[in-house]
Amino acid sequence: MVWSVVIAVFSWAFVSCYRVFSHGKVKTPNLVNVNVARTLPPSTGEYKFEKARDLFVAGRNLLRAGDFSGLATLEEVLRSYPDSPQARQALLVIAATQRYQLKQPKKALAEYERFVRTYPEDAQVVRALAAIRSLSGELKETDSSDTLARLALAKVADNPPAKARLEKWLTPKP
Numbered sequence: 001m002v003w004s005v006v007i008a009v010f011s012w013a014f015v016s017c018y019r020v021f022s023h024g025k026v027k028t029p030n031l032v033n034v035n036v037a038r039t040l041p042p043s044t045g046e047y048k049f050e051k052a053r054d055l056f057v058a059g060r061n062l063l064r065a066g067d068f069s070g071l072a073t074l075e076e077v078l079r080s081y082p083d084s085p086q087a088r089q090a091l092l093v094i095a096a097t098q099r100y101q102l103k104q105p106k107k108a109l110a111e112y113e114r115f116v117r118t119y120p121e122d123a124q125v126v127r128a129l130a131a132i133r134s135l136s137g138e139l140k141e142t143d144s145s146d147t148l149a150r151l152a153l154a155k156v157a158d159n160p161p162a163k164a165r166l167e168k169w170l171t172p173k174p
Contacts, residue, residue: 052081056090063097071097088122091115095131109135113148120152121162126169146170 047053055077062070074090081087091111099108112128112135119125129145136143149169156162 049081049084049086052077052084052086055080056086059090060093063093063101068097068102082118088115088119088124091118092124092128095128099131099135105135105139109139109141113144116148116152120155120166121159123161123165125152125162126165129169 055073059070059073059077062068062073071094074094077084077090078087078094092115095108095111095115098104098111109132112131115122115128116125116132129149132145132148133143136145146169149166153163153166153170156166
């Protein structure tokens with residue numbers, strides 16, 4: 001009985017490892033070229049922010065193809081659907097594109113600051129604050145991340161998870 005369990009476990013482990021390490025090469029998905037539109041369910045018109053989602057996917061796909069007109073599409077998401085989850089993500093994508101692809105750190109800094117001011121309760125606010133701190137150092141400007149975190153903290157006093165994230169950010173590191 002015990003041996004049959006041991007053999008079954010080893011067989012399962014061997015098959016799992018073979019799938020991962022076939023021919024000595026690790027198989028990993030190519031995350032850069034994943035077509036998000038293909039993985040989304042078909043449009044039914046029932047999702048409140050469906051148009052925002054479609055615009056976001058279109059803008060991001062343009063950017064991934066190297067077409068920076070995708071920035072205008074993402075800005076359209078921000079203008080037309082500011083309360084959508086896609087607007088939050090669009091703002092982060094715009095900031096990252098400004099920073100890494102277009103090499104415009106001042107514009108990226110402004111977009112990250114806009115994100116913290118507009119969406120202080122978002123789970124990604126700490127990521128934006130870290131980018132602000134990093135960009136401020138690169139540009140040799142005054143670091144506004146702690147000031148923005150304090151302003152955001154005042155706005156999220158009734159949101160325990162957001163408050164905890166910001167308080168952790170403001171806690172001095174040893």
